[in-house]
Amino acid sequence: MDLTTAIQTRASVGALTEPAPEGAVLMRLLEAGAAAPDHGRLRPWRFILVRGAARERLGAVFAAALARSVPEATAPMLERERAKPLRAPLILVVAAHVVAHPKVPAIEQILAAGAAAQNILLAAHAAGFGAMWRTGEPSYDAGVKAAFGLAPEDAIVGFLYLGTAREAAAPRPRPAPEAREWAGPGALRPL
Ligand SMILES: Cc1cc2nc3c(=O)[nH]c(=O)nc-3n(C[C@H](O)[C@H](O)[C@H](O)COP(=O)(O)O)c2cc1C
Numbered sequence: 737m738d739l740t741t742a743i744q745t746r747a748s749v750g751a752l753t754e755p756a757p758e759g760a761v762l763m764r765l766l767e768a769g770a771a772a773p774d775h776g777r778l779r780p781w782r783f784i785l786v787r788g789a790a791r792e793r794l795g796a797v798f799a800a801a802l803a804r805s806v807p808e809a810t811a812p813m814l815e816r817e818r819a820k821p822l823r824a825p826l827i828l829v830v831a832a833h834v835v836a837h838p839k840v841p842a843i844e845q846i847l848a849a850g851a852a853a854q855n856i857l858l859a860a861h862a863a864g865f866g867a868m869w870r871t872g873e874p875s876y877d878a879g880v881k882a883a884f885g886l887a888p889e890d891a892i893v894g895f896l897y898l899g900t901a902r903e904a905a906a907p908r909p910r911p912a913p914e915a916r917e918w919a920g921p922g923a924l925r926p927l
Pocket of ligand 1: 747748869870872908
């Protein structure tokens with residue numbers, strides 16, 4: 737699949753099942769991530785795989801985070817949180833390890849990790865796998881970050897849920913790009 741086709745036909749897939757990418761294919765996805773643009777060659781991205789029974793342990797980490805942030809969370813709410821990582825056979829946590837740098841602010845390090853995440857989604861789609869980029873409260877929780885060996889100032893840019901689509905995804909209509917042409921200060925014209 738050529739790149740333009742991959743970009744035009746990629747759509748998030750929420751309903752995922754086995755098999756997940758593994759072996760050489762999985763390595764290709766990670767290499768696609770590591771090929772992202774990266775100011776200062778800081779290699780800020782961190783890729784952490786969660787699969788098999790570790791997904792249940794991640795569910796416990798998610799539920800503990802919810803119990804901390806919402807002490808009045810009910811048992812069904814905690815159970816829903818606990819089950820979230822079971823929505824796909826593989827979760828690829830994409831994080832940015834953020835360092836103080838004189839030329840590369842934190843946002844650029846996080847953007848590089850975001851570009852890595854998108855590269856991975858496209859590579860997964862091109863290899864015939866389904867994927868969905870998710871975040872939610874756990875992404876911003878210091879306890880969840882710590883469970884992955886990340887510092888509070890690091891960023892979880894996404895939990896990429898990966899596997900095989902249960903059903904073929906319908907083509908998704910995409911919005912027309914909103915672009916303007918700039919001719920000078922204050923002079924923006926529609927294309
Ligand atoms: C940074 C980021 C975080 C996201 N987090 C969630 C999420 O937690 N839950 C969710 O349902 N969709 C989330 N999405 C949106 C989906 O990944 C997806 O992009 C959206 O459903 C539109 O589908 P599409 O990718 O086919 O355009 C997130 C997207 C991005 C870029």
